Amino acid sequence: MESRIQRIFLSDAAKRKGISRAGGSRCVTVLLLALAWLLAPVTVLAESAVLLEDPPLAVRDPERRPVRVDRIDTENFEVGVFTGLLDVEDFGSQSLLGVRAAYHVTEDLFVEAAYARSKLGRTSFEELSGGAQLLTDGERDLSYWSVSAGWDILPGESFIGRRWAFKSSLYLLLGAGSTRFGGDDVFTLNAGLGYRFILLDWLALHVTAQDHMFESDLLGKSEDKHNFEVSGSLTVFF
Amino acid sequence: MTNRRPTFDRIPRRCRFLAAVVMLCWQGVAFAWFGSEQPQVRVTEPYMDMHTGPGRGYPVFYVAGKGEQVTVIKRRTDWFKVRTRRGREGWVPLAKIRSTVDAGGDGIDWGKASHQAFIDRRIEIGFSAGDFDGARSLTGYVGYALTPNILVQLEGGKLLGDFSDGEILQGSVQLSPFPEWRVSPFFSLGTGIIRTHPHSTIVRSEDREDEIVHAGLGAHVYLTDRFVMRVEYRRHTVLTSRDENQEVDQWKAGFSVFF
Numbered sequence: 001m002e003s004r005i006q007r008i009f010l011s012d013a014a015k016r017k018g019i020s021r022a023g024g025s026r027c028v029t030v031l032l033l034a035l036a037w038l039l040a041p042v043t044v045l046a047e048s049a050v051l052l053e054d055p056p057l058a059v060r061d062p063e064r065r066p067v068r069v070d071r072i073d074t075e076n077f078e079v080g081v082f083t084g085l086l087d088v089e090d091f092g093s094q095s096l097l098g099v100r101a102a103y104h105v106t107e108d109l110f111v112e113a114a115y116a117r118s119k120l121g122r123t124s125f126e127e128l129s130g131g132a133q134l135l136t137d138g139e140r141d142l143s144y145w146s147v148s149a150g151w152d153i154l155p156g157e158s159f160i161g162r163r164w165a166f167k168s169s170l171y172l173l174l175g176a177g178s179t180r181f182g183g184d185d186v187f188t189l190n191a192g193l194g195y196r197f198i199l200l201d202w203l204a205l206h207v208t209a210q211d212h213m214f215e216s217d218l219l220g221k222s223e224d225k226h227n228f229e230v231s232g233s234l235t236v237f238f
Numbered sequence: 239m240t241n242r243r244p245t246f247d248r249i250p251r252r253c254r255f256l257a258a259v260v261m262l263c264w265q266g267v268a269f270a271w272f273g274s275e276q277p278q279v280r281v282t283e284p285y286m287d288m289h290t291g292p293g294r295g296y297p298v299f300y301v302a303g304k305g306e307q308v309t310v311i312k313r314r315t316d317w318f319k320v321r322t323r324r325g326r327e328g329w330v331p332l333a334k335i336r337s338t339v340d341a342g343g344d345g346i347d348w349g350k351a352s353h354q355a356f357i358d359r360r361i362e363i364g365f366s367a368g369d370f371d372g373a374r375s376l377t378g379y380v381g382y383a384l385t386p387n388i389l390v391q392l393e394g395g396k397l398l399g400d401f402s403d404g405e406i407l408q409g410s411v412q413l414s415p416f417p418e419w420r421v422s423p424f425f426s427l428g429t430g431i432i433r434t435h436p437h438s439t440i441v442r443s444e445d446r447e448d449e450i451v452h453a454g455l456g457a458h459v460y461l462t463d464r465f466v467m468r469v470e471y472r473r474h475t476v477l478t479s480r481d482e483n484q485e486v487d488q489w490k491a492g493f494s495v496f497f
Contacts (some may be wrong), residue, residue, distance in 0.1 A: 073313065153298060154295070
């Protein structure tokens with residue numbers, strides 16, 4: 001081993017001295033190649049170090065992202081539940097439970113779909129005659145659905161005491177739908193007035209009074225029936 | 239050692255389904271929540287009124303000055319809820335927020351539902367009421383616009399007559415040759431089924447179900463924002479199992495919103 005190293009280091013001296021040794025020159029080539037291989041990464045690092053020492057003088061623009069209006073959260077839908085009293089002509093008043101969903105098209109106009117269920121009470125005739133039954137139990141189930149256009153006619157603020165101001169709105173409703181009445185579906189027009197009391201931006205209370213009008217021949221002759229509903233709703237905007 | 243089943247298998251099937259639904263819903267909610275942006279804009283007009291609510295009936299309670307930066311939080315119809323740097327929150331109409339600029343001082347395209355938006359609509363949803371051979375008809379429909387000229391539509395209707403009522407389910411194609419007109423006529427062709435039930439006060443007779451085809455003529459009337467009125471006349475042919483087919487006229491009018 002020692003003699004080998006000696007040979008490598010001595011080879012140049014030997015050349016200068018005119019001593020020619022074939023094996024020595026090959027060893028030098030191998031050693032230089034190995035050195036080059038070892039130092040290659042260092043050179044690259046050295047180059048990058050040079051780059052780091054000399055930063056470009058360009059001024060960076062602040063990051064600019066275009067405003068995307070379609071990514072802004074929209075809250076045009078309003079859904080909720082309602083309960084109240086439905087007074088069906090000749091059949092007395094019964095409680096009512098329903099769901100409603102609205103889409104606000106403009107600040108003044110909205111469209112709304114509603115579905116509700118109630119029961120028919122007993123007519124005066126049934127009460128007075130004792131045992132007579134005009135309808136079976138199944139036929140006493142009443143349900144309706146309607147699609148209405150709503151118009152916010154009086155948007156404004158309501159004040160409770162001196163400290164509290166709530167946004168509110170009075171609206172008109174006009175629509176059409178179908179009512180399951182006495183076992184049959186009848187065409188129904190609805191018209192009414194509502195008051196929306198906005199508790200929070202996304203939560204509202206409503207009080208609604210509506211007339212549901214339909215024609216029926218259930219009690220012998222065909223006549224227009226007016227059925228009044230007063231209800232309260234709790235709705236959320238999303 | 240007993241061979242234990244994997245954890246997932248030990249969850250009851252119903253719970254697994256519920257968990258999957260909850261996870262899917264969360265994805266939707268998370269996207270809606272976190273996918274939305276609250277951009278910052280700068281006022282360029284001398285002032286910008288902020289209302290307490292999203293409507294012109296709600297009073298102005300604060301004024302953002304020129305150069306002030308506000309964050310847009312959300313939108314309802316054409317009103318935007320903004321927050322100033324001092325934490326004041328109020329509503330600004332589209333007409334006013336239009337003059338704001340982005341961080342780089344560039345104008346922003348706030349968009350506006352217009353007649354052009356209706357022409358370029360993809361989805362149209364609406365409701366109409368009318369007369370179906372003496373009976374009242376109520377129809378709900380959903381349409382998908384393939385091009386401004388062609389709309390494919392699915393509709394479900396309720397028929398309410400004096401002696402019977404029924405349901406009608408149809409698919410149709412609408413062709414509008416002049417979509418750019420404010421009152422734009424269309425032709426429609428479609429087919430479906432009609433089911434009728436006699437009223438309970440009438441002597442019992444059988445429920446019927448028949449195929450029905452129609453050709454129609456109507457018009458879209460662009461009103462405002464996302465509101466469109468629609469009127470239509472249809473000639474239906476009910477393909478009955480009897481010797482003769484029945485011809486039925488239908489008139490209807492209604493409203494659509496579009497997206």
